[in-house]
Amino acid sequence: MNFVRRFSPLTIVIIMILVQVIESLVLIFSDTRRSGLIYLLILNVVITLILLSQTRNYQLRRQDFIRKINDEAENSLNATLDNMPIGVIRFNNQSLEPEWFNPFVDMVFKGNDKIINRDDIKLILKNVNDDQYINIGSQKYVAELDSEKSLIYLIDATKEVAFKSEFNDSRAVIGSISVDNYDDATDLITDSERTAINNFISTFLESFAGKYGIYIRRINSSRHYFFCDYRILEKIINDKFSVLNDFRKSSAEKNIPLTLSIGVSYGWNDFPAIGKVAMNNLELAQVRGGDQVVLRENTEQARPVYFGGNSESRTQKSRTRARAISTALRTIIAESDDVFIVGHKYTDMDALGAGVAMKAFANMCGKEAFVVYDPEQLLPDVGRAIDKMNESSDGFTHIIRLETAKNLKKTNSLLIMVDHSKTGQTLNFDFYNSFEKVVVIDHHRRDDDFPEQALLSYIESSASSASELTVEILQFHDNNRRKMSTIEASIVLAGIEMDTKNFTKATTERTFEAAAYLRSRGADNDLIKMIMATDFEKYKKVNEIVLNSKVILPHIALGLGIEHQKYDNITTAKAADTMLEMAGITASFAVTQHINGFISISARSRNGFNVQTLMEKMGGGGHFNNAATQIYEKNIEEVKKDLIELLKERENEK
Ligand SMILES: Nc1ncnc2c1ncn2[C@@H]1O[C@H](COP(=O)(O)O[C@H]2[C@@H](O)[C@H](n3cnc4c(N)ncnc43)O[C@@H]2COP(=O)(O)O)[C@@H](O)[C@H]1O
Numbered sequence: 001m002n003f004v005r006r007f008s009p010l011t012i013v014i015i016m017i018l019v020q021v022i023e024s025l026v027l028i029f030s031d032t033r034r035s036g037l038i039y040l041l042i043l044n045v046v047i048t049l050i051l052l053s054q055t056r057n058y059q060l061r062r063q064d065f066i067r068k069i070n071d072e073a074e075n076s077l078n079a080t081l082d083n084m085p086i087g088v089i090r091f092n093n094q095s096l097e098p099e100w101f102n103p104f105v106d107m108v109f110k111g112n113d114k115i116i117n118r119d120d121i122k123l124i125l126k127n128v129n130d131d132q133y134i135n136i137g138s139q140k141y142v143a144e145l146d147s148e149k150s151l152i153y154l155i156d157a158t159k160e161v162a163f164k165s166e167f168n169d170s171r172a173v174i175g176s177i178s179v180d181n182y183d184d185a186t187d188l189i190t191d192s193e194r195t196a197i198n199n200f201i202s203t204f205l206e207s208f209a210g211k212y213g214i215y216i217r218r219i220n221s222s223r224h225y226f227f228c229d230y231r232i233l234e235k236i237i238n239d240k241f242s243v244l245n246d247f248r249k250s251s252a253e254k255n256i257p258l259t260l261s262i263g264v265s266y267g268w269n270d271f272p273a274i275g276k277v278a279m280n281n282l283e284l285a286q287v288r289g290g291d292q293v294v295l296r297e298n299t300e301q302a303r304p305v306y307f308g309g310n311s312e313s314r315t316q317k318s319r320t321r322a323r324a325i326s327t328a329l330r331t332i333i334a335e336s337d338d339v340f341i342v343g344h345k346y347t348d349m350d351a352l353g354a355g356v357a358m359k360a361f362a363n364m365c366g367k368e369a370f371v372v373y374d375p376e377q378l379l380p381d382v383g384r385a386i387d388k389m390n391e392s393s394d395g396f397t398h399i400i401r402l403e404t405a406k407n408l409k410k411t412n413s414l415l416i417m418v419d420h421s422k423t424g425q426t427l428n429f430d431f432y433n434s435f436e437k438v439v440v441i442d443h444h445r446r447d448d449d450f451p452e453q454a455l456l457s458y459i460e461s462s463a464s465s466a467s468e469l470t471v472e473i474l475q476f477h478d479n480n481r482r483k484m485s486t487i488e489a490s491i492v493l494a495g496i497e498m499d500t501k502n503f504t505k506a507t508t509e510r511t512f513e514a515a516a517y518l519r520s521r522g523a524d525n526d527l528i529k530m531i532m533a534t535d536f537e538k539y540k541k542v543n544e545i546v547l548n549s550k551v552i553l554p555h556i557a558l559g560l561g562i563e564h565q566k567y568d569n570i571t572t573a574k575a576a577d578t579m580l581e582m583a584g585i586t587a588s589f590a591v592t593q594h595i596n597g598f599i600s601i602s603a604r605s606r607n608g609f610n611v612q613t614l615m616e617k618m619g620g621g622g623h624f625n626n627a628a629t630q631i632y633e634k635n636i637e638e639v640k641k642d643l644i645e646l647l648k649e650r651e652n653e654k
């Protein structure tokens with residue numbers, strides 16, 4: 001009968017009426033007495049009432065049961081919310097005030113002696129969007145947002161963060177240390193003196209390794225390798241690779257002009273790749289002038305980080321490298337159909353001079369060569385030099401416009417980039433990109449953005465100019481007595497004169513040797529003066545900036561362009577040059593609005609003041625004593641403020 005309880009009262013009444021009808025029919029047809037029918041009716045009514053009462057009891061019990069289950073479920077959900085190690089916060093999405101939160105949230109914030117408020121909600125929401133860990137007290141949390149329900153879930157990630165940092169700390173680090181100028185310093189000394197220098201180097205580096213717990217191995221007198229994990233590297237980074245300064249000072253005390261170049265890389269698992277990046281970094285540290293560290297993680301997207309670079313590049317006394325480059329370049333030119341030479345954007349006299357010398361070199365190798373310029377980016381002195389070239393000889397001087405060069409270029413042509421090594425600075429990127437074979441000859445410290453397909457690169461940051469480097473390469477050609485005209489020699493010498501400010505800056509004995517060679521090829525002083533003469537109006541604009549200058553910090557001059565006036569590169573550069581000539585000034589900065597809209601800084605310095613790293617911090621670059629940058633989307637005042645802040649930071653670091 002149990003199943004009957006599940007019927008509804010109406011169903012039971014209908015069933016019982018049917019039963020009554022059937023029973024009545026049976027009795028009528030069996031001729032039974034009328035009183036029997038009445039008894040039967042009464043019996044059915046009683047049965048119906050009993051069944052209805054049972055059904056009602058069943059329904060009531062079922063509701064109680066469901067209610068009880070619901071109560072239990074609610075209690076257990078509340079207990080879970082109360083006890084689970086996840087914070088749940090409901091907030092008002094207009095005011096951001098917390099409306100409800102579970103005890104875990106209370107515990108997180110009470111642990112910090114406070115109750116969660118709208119500022120906490122704001123902070124959490126900011127970090128949800130930035131995908132950051134949230135620091136609350138000593139713990140770290142990740143937050144998930146259910147924006148539809150205005151709910152925040154707060155998950156304790158302290159252990160995860162600790163594990164991650166443990167994991168990162170154990171990354172492998174490989175480093176290579178090279179002693180700069182070791183060969184020059186030990187060239188003309190006795191064996192016992194050399195042994196003393198070797199001992200000094202080994203003892204110093206062993207004590208450096210001991211201090212940090214590094215494993216170090218000597219490969220030869222001037223080269224060491226070291227291994228450690230990232231935890232140790234981090235300490236060395238926090239000390240800003242003070243090993244560089246310590247080594248420079250200790251060797252100076254011993255009257256040995258030595259510095260260190262260090263290449264370091266780190267990463268997971270792939271040790272050969274980490275080692276290779278470390279070696280590339282060492283090469284970069286050396287070509288940037290030595291006395292510095294280049295650090296880059298072994299990942300595709302990692303960018304190099306530089307430390308040091310606090311001494312000017314030392315001159316390589318030996319010209320062995322120039323000879324080797326000259327030989328290698330002859331082979332590359334011999335295998336090419338012809339040669340195109342480009343300088344940097346707004347090609348200057350040094351770039352043009354180096355181009356003319358390389359054209360002569362290619363001609364000596366029996367190949368046709370073209371120096372490419374862009375009439376849209378023509379500086380006045382370069383324009384005058386090109387006009388002079390065109391006046392002389394047969395009218396076709398192989399100094400050609402970019403558009404002509406694009407048409408002449410063949411699949412097997414060679415591109416020589418002179419006076420720059422950043423693809424972003426090349427005269428025209430598409431033109432550069434159309435070459436499969438590229439050679440780089442430059443006197444700037446090497447940076448990233450170096451041409452990937454370079455077959456050969458000759459970078460000597462201690463050289464005065466690119467023109468000087470190319471003259472040396474030229475001199476090592478057996479055929480060097482031929483194929484350089486007076487006007488060509490004059491342009492190359494003008495290039496050296498421009499970068500050395502008439503032999504008063506960055507000159508070495510090699511600069512004068514190159515100049516003597518050019519003089520022997522007929523370089524003409526009057527011609528050079530005519531080419532390099534300053535335009536009268538430009539001179540006035542240079543003075544405008546100089547007159548608007550101030551000594552902003554001890555020995556540091558800052559000149560500003562006049563508001564709403566625009567200046568070209570050379571005017572700004574010349575103003576910085578002029579300010580540096582003033583008594584007591586060791587660094588000068590000219591800040592102007594460029595004719596192309598951006599803000600331009602030219603920076604010049606002397607006496608160990610590194611303007612290159614300063615300009616690098618502002619997105620530019622250049623040399624130790626001669627650097628610049630271009631800044632978009634800021635005005636002169638903002639740039640001036642940033643520059644002064646960096647200069648003050650530099651003062652504090654000293
Ligand atoms: N964004 C950059 N990244 C890396 N390096 C950069 C960047 N922008 C500039 N540089 C390099 O910084 C130095 C200094 O540049 P500058 O513009 O201040 O000065 C150069 C020329 O404008 C200037 N110059 C050219 N002709 C003359 C002239 N007739 N008289 C005086 N000054 C002149 O001389 C600087 C030439 O520098 P060089 O090419 O390095 O020899 C520079 O290295 C930029 O490449």
Ligand SMILES: [Mn+2]
Pocket residue numbers: 344348349350351419
């Ligand atoms: Mn140049």
